Amino acid sequence: MKHESFIEFSGEWISDVQFRPVRFSSATLKKLEKVSPKLSIQEKHEHINGILLEAISESEKPCFLMPHVVHFIARVRDFILPTYHLSSFEFWLSSQTGIDEATEKEVRGKIVGKFVPDSTYELFFPIKKEEEKSAAHFAVAHLSPDIDTTVASWIGFLDSFGSRVGKNRNHWVVPGGPPKTVETGLAFYDPLSEHVFATLATTSKSYFLTSLDLVSTQVVKKGLNEPSYGIHHGEESEAVIVVDKGGRFISDWKLRDVDVVRTIINRFFAIFSEFENAFHRDFMILFSEEKVERKDLHEFIDQKLNMTFAGSNLFRELSPRQQEEMNEFIQEVLAAPKGTRSTLSEFFEVDPGHSSFDRVLEAVRALRSADHLFRSGTLVSDRTTIFKALSSVIFLQTEAFRKFRAYIDSLDIAIRIKKRVLRSEPVFVSHLADFDEIHSKMGESQFVTVVYKEQEHLYPLGVIFRSHLKQKPLAAVSLRDFSNFTETNIPPYAEVISVIDHHKTEIKTEAPAMIHVQDVQSVNVLVAQLLFPFNDKIQKHHMVLEHIDHELATAAETYEVPTYLRIMERLVIRKQAYYTDERYFISPEREFLEYYQILIAILDDTDLLTKVTSRDVECVRELINRMKSLLLSKEVEVVHFDDVEQNEDFAKEAAKKLLCTYDLYSLYKHIQEKKEEVLHELIENTLRGNDVDTFFQDTKILGGGYAAVAQFKHFPGNVPKLIEQQQKLHSIWIERCKQEHKIDPEIRLFLFMRSSLPSAEELYQNSHTSLNYRDELWIWIPEGDALALNEMKGFIRSLDRSPKVAGQKITVALSEEAVEMMEKAFHDSFAKRIVYMKEPLNPTMAIIHVKPGSLNSRKTDIATNL
Template sequence: MDMSKRPSKDMLLGDYPFESKRFEGIESLFSTFKGKEFQEKNEHAKADGINRALADLILKAPEPAFLIEEVVDFISRVRKENLLQQYTFSSFELWLNQFSNVSTEENFKIRGKVVGKWVPRDTYQLYFPIGMGKSYPGTHFVTAHNSPDLDTTVASFWGWVDAFAARVSKGLHIWNVPGGPPTTQVEVKLLFNDLFGEGIFDCLGKPRLSLTLTSLDLMTQQGMIRKQTGTSILSFDHERQRNAVVLIDKEGYYLGDWRTIDVEGVRQVILSLNNCLMWFESNLHIQLISCFSEERLTVDHISKVVKGLLKMKISECAPAKELPPHQLQFVNDYLVKVLQVSKGIEADFEQFARSIEKVGIVNFTEIIAWLKSLLKSELFDSAGVLTENRPLIFNQLEVLVKMLSEAFTSVRKHVDRLDIAFRIKTDVFGFIPQYLTHRTDLEEIRSKIGNYSYMTVNQTDLEGRQIPIGVVHAADLQQDVLGTVSLRDFCNREEMKIPSYLQVISVIDHHKSALQTDSPPKAVISDVQSSNAIVAELAFTINDQYGLGGMTEKEVNAQLKEMEKKLDTVQNIRIYQRLLQKKKVLCSKGAHYVSPRREMVEYLHFIYAILDDTDLLTKVSRIDVECMASLLNRLKSLIVKKEVEIVNFDDIKEDEAFTAKAAERLLQNKDFYSLYSKVYKHKEQGVDENFEKCLKGAPSNIFTDTKILNYCNRVGQTKIFARNYATFKKVAPELQKRWYEKALNIYANNREIMLHLHATSTVASAEELFKGGKISYDHQDEMWFWIPHTELAVEKLKLFLSGFKGSPAVQKLHLELDLYGNNARELSQIFKESFLPIEHHFPKGGPDLPIAVLRYNAGGLNSRKAMIAPYLPRLAE
C-alpha cells in the first residue's frame, strides 16, 4: 500500500489496494551473491555476508518503516536460489544477536524497523513482564494453540512481532503455529500470504506440535575461542580464562575441541618425550666435554662416543626407563602415529632425527653430518689425535651447542602446537570429537554432554563439512528456566505440552484458564468472544501514545482548527480528543514512531480474527463491538489521512439490547460489509468443498476445530451456512463414521479422554446480516455423542447432561434425540435420567454406529466456549 497517495474518502475499506513491497536495489545485491567470490566462501561466511546485507538494507530504509514484507521477500529469495541451507528469519536473528557485532541500540533499531514500531522497550510491559530492564535467558516462544484457528494465529503472530521488537529474551524469538496455519480458512491467504508474501509461514513461523529446545536455542558465543591448529598450546590458559576452545582449519571448518580435561594428559605425553630429548642433548654435551677434557683424545674414541649416543634407543635413555608402562606406551604411540617415527620408542636417536626431518621440522641431517665431519676436521692431527688448540675446540663446541639448542627448540615448538596436541588426544588416546548439530534437541544434548563443560554446535554444509557456530555450556543446562513462552488464545501448559524448563511469562486469553507460574506473568484474561479484541485494545494504547495515524503536523493542525468550531456533538468531541492526542505526540518531539502501514495491517488482522471468532458478530460482548467500531474508524482514518468516524453507537440506548443492536449496526455498515462479504462468500463455497475433501480423505477443516478440555473431553465444532445444509445432510452419515473412527483411535491412545462431542453449527451469511431483520432456518443443527462402554465414561456423560440441561440457551431450544447402534437403548436411558424430557427416536436405516445425535434449532448453540465448555466434567470428578 502506498501511504503517500491519498485515496478517495468514498473508497470502501474492502476496496483499498495494498501494494507489494521489496527492498530497493535487491536485484543487483543478489547478483553479487551469485558471483564466484561469494560462492567460494564456506557456509558460515556466506551466511554472514547475506545477513549483513539484510541488516544494511533494514538500517538504510527510510522511517517510519514496517519491513516484514520486504524481509520475507529477501529470505524467500535466498531460499529459492539455494544460497543458504534452511535459511529463516531465526537465522537472521541468531546472526543479529551473536555474530553481527552491532551495538545494542542498532540491534533494537533493526527490530523496530522490521516490526513497524520504534518505541521505548518498557512500553512493551503492556504485554510482557520486562520492567526495570528484565530480560530472560534462552529462546522465547510465542505460540498459538493446537488445531489453530484464525483467532489464535493472528494473536500469536502479533505477539511474536511485539516480543521480537521488545527483545524479551537474550536468545531467539519463535512464532509457533502448531501443525502449520489453518490454510483452509480463506482469511489466511488474504491476511498473511497476500500482505506479507507466500513464504511468510516458512520464513517466520514454526509448526511444532510441542515446545522443546534445540542446540540453536541454547547456543552462545560467550567464552568461545576459535583456534587454528598452528597455535601453541602455551598461548592460552583454560583455568584462568575459562574458555571453550574450538579447533578449526584454515578455512574455518571444525576439527575438534581442546578442553581443560585434555591438557594434563596430553602435556604429560609431550613432556615425557621432551625429557628424553633434553636428556639426549644434555648427555651429548657432557660426553663431548668429557672427551675433550682427556689428555689424549683420538678420533676412534670420540667416534665411538658419538655413534654410541646416536645409536641409543629412546627406550634405553634414563627418562624413558623411569616412565610407567602405560605412559611409555603413550609415548610410543605418539612417536608412531603423530610424529611418523615408525619404530616408536625402539628407534635410536639418529633414526628419530631423520624421521623428524621428513616432516619438515628441523634439518637433523646437518647436525649428524657435522658430528661426523668433526672427526675429519683440523681438530685432529694426521695420527688422529686431538690437537692442543683450545680456541678451535671451544669454537666447534659452541657451534654444536647452538645447533642442538636450535634443533631441539624447533622440535619443542612443533610438538607444542595445537594440531600435535589434538592428534595425541585423538590418535593416541582415541578420543573422537563429540559435537552437536544445530538441530540437536535438549534431551540429546544432556545425554551427550556428560562430564564435559561445554559442547560445540556445528552446522553442516552441502559437502558434509562441519562449521562451528557456537557452544552450549553444561552450566547453562543446570538452570531451572532455559526459555520462556507467551500463550495467545489459551492458558494451560497441557495444550502445547510445555515442559517445566520453559517458563510461561505472558498470556492473552478469553477462555477458562489454568496456569501455575513461579513468578508473576503478564496475564490479560477477559470475558470477550475473541482474544484479538484484547490484543487490539492493547495495541491502541501504544499506537496512540507514539503514532500519528499517517497524518502530518500540518494536517493535524488544520483539522484541529476545523473541529474547534464543531464541538457540539459527542462524536466531534471524540474526534477532537484524538487529534489533541496526535498534537501531544508532535509536541513531544521524540524520535519514536508507529508506522501507519503497520497500523493498517494489524487493524485489518484484528477485524477478520474477531469476525471469525464471533461468527460475524452473532455472539459478542460489549467489548467486542466497541473494539470493532474503533478498528473500523481507525482504519478509515488511516486511509483518508484524516480523523473520521464511519460508525458509532451514540444514539443506541444502553440497555440489555445494546450489544445486539450495536452488532447489527456494524454489520449493516457498507465499509464493514465491503470487508467481510468477500471473505464470507468464499467461506460458504469452502464448506461444501471441505465436505467433499473429507469424504475423499484429502486434508480439510471439517474436524480441525477440535479441543481436549478438562483432560477427559474431546469437543469439536463444524460451522456451516444455510446453503451448505443440503450437502451436509447428504454426507452426514459418512462424516459421522469418520468422526466415530477418529474417536475410537483417540480413546485407544488415551483412555482418559472419554466424552466425545461434535457440534455442527449454522452461522448467518454475510448477506443475511447486512440486510438485517430476524433470521430463521428450515433445518436443524446437531451434536454427536460417543462414549466408550465403561462406567466412568457413563458417569462423565451424565455429569455433562445434568449441567447442560440448565443452560439458558438449551432451555430455549426445541430438542430431539436420534439414537443408533447396538447401545441405543442404553444411551436413551442415560439421556432420560440426566437430561431434559425430549423425544427419543430410533431411526431405521441410519448409520450402524454407537452414537447419539442431539438435534435442535439451527443457530441455537453457536458458541462452544460459552454454551458447551462450562458444563463439561473434569477428569477428577
C-alpha cells in the same frame, strides 16, 4: 531509500483495501544473484545476512519491512539456502560484534514497523536487563490453532522480536501450522504472501530450545600452529577452540586439558633434555682428552645415537601408566614407529615437525669421516679446527631443538595428545541439537562447541557454557489464548512471562508475569485493548501537524456533538505524540495491518458478532474507526453507540448496529463469500477422502481430557450438500473417532458440532430468514465402554438443563440398533423427543437436532456441561 506502501486504498470502504506485493530494490536482489554457489553454507549465510542488513539500514523511517523481508527470505530459500529463515538472520544480527545495540534495535524496529522505547513494551512483557534475559523467547499459539490464537501470537511475536525479549532468538510458534481457513488467507497470505509461515514461524507441534538459542560467540579461535601455552581461559566466560586454515573445527581446548597435556610434553622434554645434556657433556669430555682415537669418536657417536627413550633414567622413574602414555606420544603423535624403544638415530630420521634433526644426524655421522680432524687415526691438537667442527654440530643441534620445541608446544601437538594419547575427543553438538542432547553431551565439561556440518566439514558457530545451562529460566514463553500447560506444551526449562487469555488460566511462575485475562469472546479483543494506548503514544506519521491543528479547529466549532468531542480527544493524543523523541516511530502500515488482522480474527471467533460481550463490541467499534482514520489520514468516527441503550441487551444491540455499518458489512460479506465457496470445496474433498483432517481440524480436548469436541461452522449455502451427504460424513467421523480412541483410550466421549452461521445479508438487514434445516450435535462413544456411557449421561443431563436448550423443541436421532444402550442414556432427559433414523447410524452414535445458531459456542455451550 523510501519504499512504496504495500497498502492500496482507492475506494470508499475498508474492504476496498488491496495489499500490493512488495520487495527490496532490484539492486538488492541483484546482489543476491551474485552470491556464489561455490561458497560454503556459512559463507553464504554471511553474505546473505550482510545484504539484508544493508537493505534494511538504507530504508527510510517510518517503515514496515516485514513484507519485504518475507519476500527476500523466500527468494533465498528458493535459489540459495532452502532452510534460511528469519531466525537465521536474527541469530546473526544478535551475534555480530560490529553492530552496536542502538543500530540493532533500529533494524528490528524497521522490520516490525515499530521502533519505540523498551519501556513501552512493558504493556506486554516484563522488560529485563540484558544480563537477565532468557536465551530465547517463544510467542505461542495453542494446539490446533484457530485464526484467533494465530493472530494474537503473531502480534506477540512481532513485539518480542522488536523489543528483543529473547537474547539470541525470538520464535513464533504455530503448532501444526496455520489453520486452513479463508481468514488465514485474508489476514496473512494476502498482505504477507503465502511464504509467511515458512519464513517466519515454527510449525512443529512441540517447540524446544536448540543450540542456536543457547550459543555464545564469546570464543577465541586458535590455529594449529599457535602455541598451546599462554592461552587465557576465562572462568566460564571465554572458550578456546582450534580451527584449521579454512576455519573448520578441529577441537576444543579447555582449561582442564592444559595441565594433563602439558604434563606429558614436560615429561618428554625432560627425557629429551637428558639426552641433549649428556651429548653436550660427554662430547666435551671426549674432545678434552689428550689423545682421542678415531675409533673412540666412532664408539661415542654410535653409543649416543643408539640410546633409546626407554633407557633414560627419567623414563624408568615413571609409573607404568605414564610410561605407556610416553610410548603412545612418541609413537602416535611424533610418528616414531617404535615409540619409546626408538633410538635417537631412528627418531632423528623421522624428523618430527621438520625440525632438521636429519641434518644434525648427518653432521654427527660426518664427524666419523672428517679426515681433517685426524692424523694417523688420532685427533689433531689444533683446537680451532676441533671447536669449529664441534660448534657446527652444536649449532645445528640447537637450531633443530628450537624448531622442535616450537613444534611440540603447538596446539597441533596438544590436540593430537588429547585425542591419541588421552583418548579425549572434542565435545560438540549440531546447531540443531535440542536441550536434552546438549545437556547430555555437556557432562562436566566447561563448554560444548556448536558446529554446522557441511559435507564432511564442521564449522564452529560458537559455544554453550555449562554455567549458562544452569540459568533459570533458559527460555521465556508468551501465551496467547489457552494459557495452560496441557494445550501449550511448555518445556520444563521455560517460564511463562506473558499471558493474554479469555479462558480460565492455570499457570505457575517463579517470577511475576504480565497477565491479562478477561471474559471476552476473542482473545484479540484484549490484544487490541493493549495496542490502542501503545500505538497512541508514538503514532504521528499518518497525519501532519498542520492537518491535526486544522482538524482540531474544525472539531472545536461543533464540540457539543459527542462524536466531535471524541475526535478532538484523539487529535490531542495525536498532537502529543508529535512531541515524543523523533527517533521513534510506528508505521501506519503496521498499525493498519494489525487492526485488520485483529478484526478478521474477532469476526471469526464471535461468529460474526453473534456471541459477544460489551468489551467485544466496543473493541470492534474502535477498530473500525481507527482503520478508517488510518486509510483517510484524518480522524473520523464511522460508528458510535450513543443511541444504543446501556442495559443487559447492550452487547447484542451494539453488535446489530456494527453489522449494519457498511464498512464492516463490506468486509464480512467478502469473507463470507469466500468462506462459503471454500467450505463447499472442502466438503467435496472430504467426501472423496481428501482434506479429512481439515474438515475436522477444529477439535479440542475438553472435560479434563476425556472429551474430544469438534466443530464445523458453515453458512446457509452449504446446508444442502451437508444434508445430502450426511450419512457418508457420519461414517468418516466415526472412523476418525475410533482411531483417536485407539491412540488415546482416555478420550472416551466424542462430540461434533455442526453449527450454522447467519448469512451476511441477514446480519446487515437485521432480519431472520425462516430456515428449513436444523443444526446438529453428533455424539459417539466406544461400544461397551461403561465409563464413557456414564460420562455421556452426565453431559446430556447438564445440556438439557442449559438455558439455550431448555426451551427448545429438540429431537434426538438414534439408530434402531442403538436402543439397547443409547436410548437408556437419553431417556431421562429426552425421552419424549427420541426419533429413529432410517439411515444405518452407528450403534453408539446419536444426533441431537437444535435450532440453527443455538449451539454455536464450544466454550459456553459444551465445555460448561462436561
